[in-house]
Amino acid sequence: MTMTAVVSIHSPDGTAAPVPDVARAMVLGRLPDAPTQMPTQRLVRDAAPVSFLRALFFGPLGPVGT
Amino acid sequence: MSATAPRIQVKAPRRVRLVRAVAVALSLTTGGGAAAIFVQYSAVNGLTPLGLVSAVFLFFSTTWLAWGACLGVVGLKPFHLRRPFTHLPPNGRTVVLVPVFNEDPQVTFARVAAMYLSVNKATALPVHFAILSDTRDAAIAKAEDLWFARLLDETGGAGRIFYRRRAQNTGRKAGNIEDFFARSGAAYDFALILDADSLMEGDTIVEMIRRMEADPDLGLLQSLPAVVRAQSVFGRVMQFAAAFFSPVFSRGLARMQGHTGPFWGHNAMVRVPAFVASCGLPVLSGPPPFGGHILSHDYVEAALLARAGWKVRLDTDLKGSYEEGPESIVEHAKRDRRWCQGNLQHLRIIAAPGLRKWSRFVFLQGVFSYIAPVLWAGFLITVVTDRVTAPPPDYFPDPHQFFPVFPSDETAKAIGLAIGIFGLLIMPKLLTATEAIVTRRTRQFGGTFNALLSVLADFILLSIMAPVLMAYQTRSVFQVLMGRDGGWPPNRRGGATLTVAEAWEASRFIVFSGVVGLVVAHFLTVHIILWVLPVLVPMIFSPLIISWTSRLVAPSSHRARLFTTPEEIHTPPILALHDEILARWEKIARTPEAGADTPGLMEPARA
Numbered sequence: 165m166t167m168t169a170v171v172s173i174h175s176p177d178g179t180a181a182p183v184p185d186v187a188r189a190m191v192l193g194r195l196p197d198a199p200t201q202m203p204t205q206r207l208v209r210d211a212a213p214v215s216f217l218r219a220l221f222f223g224p225l226g227p228v229g230t
Numbered sequence: 231m232s233a234t235a236p237r238i239q240v241k242a243p244r245r246v247r248l249v250r251a252v253a254v255a256l257s258l259t260t261g262g263g264a265a266a267i268f269v270q271y272s273a274v275n276g277l278t279p280l281g282l283v284s285a286v287f288l289f290f291s292t293t294w295l296a297w298g299a300c301l302g303v304v305g306l307k308p309f310h311l312r313r314p315f316t317h318l319p320p321n322g323r324t325v326v327l328v329p330v331f332n333e334d335p336q337v338t339f340a341r342v343a344a345m346y347l348s349v350n351k352a353t354a355l356p357v358h359f360a361i362l363s364d365t366r367d368a369a370i371a372k373a374e375d376l377w378f379a380r381l382l383d384e385t386g387g388a389g390r391i392f393y394r395r396r397a398q399n400t401g402r403k404a405g406n407i408e409d410f411f412a413r414s415g416a417a418y419d420f421a422l423i424l425d426a427d428s429l430m431e432g433d434t435i436v437e438m439i440r441r442m443e444a445d446p447d448l449g450l451l452q453s454l455p456a457v458v459r460a461q462s463v464f465g466r467v468m469q470f471a472a473a474f475f476s477p478v479f480s481r482g483l484a485r486m487q488g489h490t491g492p493f494w495g496h497n498a499m500v501r502v503p504a505f506v507a508s509c510g511l512p513v514l515s516g517p518p519p520f521g522g523h524i525l526s527h528d529y530v531e532a533a534l535l536a537r538a539g540w541k542v543r544l545d546t547d548l549k550g551s552y553e554e555g556p557e558s559i560v561e562h563a564k565r566d567r568r569w570c571q572g573n574l575q576h577l578r579i580i581a582a583p584g585l586r587k588w589s590r591f592v593f594l595q596g597v598f599s600y601i602a603p604v605l606w607a608g609f610l611i612t613v614v615t616d617r618v619t620a621p622p623p624d625y626f627p628d629p630h631q632f633f634p635v636f637p638s639d640e641t642a643k644a645i646g647l648a649i650g651i652f653g654l655l656i657m658p659k660l661l662t663a664t665e666a667i668v669t670r671r672t673r674q675f676g677g678t679f680n681a682l683l684s685v686l687a688d689f690i691l692l693s694i695m696a697p698v699l700m701a702y703q704t705r706s707v708f709q710v711l712m713g714r715d716g717g718w719p720p721n722r723r724g725g726a727t728l729t730v731a732e733a734w735e736a737s738r739f740i741v742f743s744g745v746v747g748l749v750v751a752h753f754l755t756v757h758i759i760l761w762v763l764p765v766l767v768p769m770i771f772s773p774l775i776i777s778w779t780s781r782l783v784a785p786s787s788h789r790a791r792l793f794t795t796p797e798e799i800h801t802p803p804i805l806a807l808h809d810e811i812l813a814r815w816e817k818i819a820r821t822p823e824a825g826a827d828t829p830g831l832m833e834p835a836r837a
Contacts, residue, residue, distance in 0.1 A: 195392045195394060196414045196417035197413070198414050198416035198417035199414070200411055200412060200415035200416045200506045201412075202408055202411055202506050202507075202509070203507070203510050204510040205512060205534055207512055207530070207578075207579040208578050208579055208582060
């Protein structure tokens, strides 16, 4: 027997949101409700995009903190 | 729950660092040597700026070739088998993640059914499966719903097999997995990340859990998936090459990586707390292709795990891990376009703080793997242009001399250089073939004669296809540099023969480039035409090559036996089980009660 339960959808940042359209966002079978935090890692400085040549020859703008 | 921080900051062992240093030095020396010989050859008629540019192109291209050869040589010696680590039953809470995006749910969910049954046979540990759908096509989404019900009925897996579909596929596959971890990650110690076309034996999954448990500092364990079920000429050539050559090159990679191994995005197990703490990917500033979401997220995640002090390991001795590959040059080129963009995007993060040196080097390797064909193309173009624009030889440099001065004949150097470069191309394959004979690995490929014949045919076919693949890669690189985002088109799985007309549509720019090259060579530098014909002729005939290599090969035909792989001789249990389930489901889909709307009758997802 299929266990069907519409639970919720989650926004891209992982927070639960009300279900606006059950047909488009469905959850069949209840996934474990065990949230975690995925801290976003810093990889590059949030500056203006670098050009390819600049990135190639001078590196993508150096250290960027934590 | 496993610890969220590794106990040690892993450093590459001394032996690994020595192997890396020797390989880098050898590659640079080989590249430098090739460039020096070329300069000597070119200097006979006076070295021009274009000649110098050609030498630079040749230096980088040959260095890259030599690096590949070094990987092959380092990987020649087989590993001692690691398994079994322990016979103790595993107890880590594990979930198998199957991200899907507009795939055929009948085939994909049958894979999940097979793996679920296989893992339950292998262990009493309750292993969960989560199908993470990013499907955007409403009809396919409906079919996923129905086939999921069939999957639960078939396996009795309610409560252990889950399905969810996101309303928006933000962040593509990486975002899909991140979404799962954000809501359910704390429930698991380990997650086996698969692709929609992945298959893995239950025993292999259990063995991977054991290995993760045996080393608490191991953040990610990558298996080496074998390519299976290829049906076309192209698919079978690539499948054979992956089965015959990849283990050697991957061992070479594994010996050089130390604790900073690769992640190829699938058929790998991650330690969930480590992954969650280390691998939250940022959205890069600016628009695609260099900004936006990170496209080739797997390499970045491996680098981030290593940055946080976790080991990332490739275990080439793990068997029972499978994937499917593209069946035509065009499908290969489409996937390659995405990988090209992803790898070039890594230029943005190659200098990110705290990364291990090897991680940066891996990013650089990825970039090189895509610009290498451009460098070869640049070498060919500058050499031809240099010859066209070169002044005629001056036989009387002194106006008062009586006898002409002939330039010294350096043809021998040019031929020696060509043979050397050809040797770099073919040597790793010859050494691998020797290794396969010595270790009797050839028996898995239909015997020594059949294996060697396949190696020869592989070399010939790849030589014919190489200029076509080079043209696609070159176009991809220029598209990315011009800022064109290739997006993430769905994969077209399974065999699909392309007609010559379809192939022409996909390759007319290659034909045009080849014809222009031939005309230029014929009218301007006819004496070097023989040197460029091996490149230009396949380009001109690329529609025929693409169409012919996409043709399906009957499993019983002589040509099918040519590229025999171990999985074709002995069908792995998981493949047999998948076939069995799929056959049963296809019967269900064809029953009159199922009706015309039955999703089993649906065509596979098309790009």
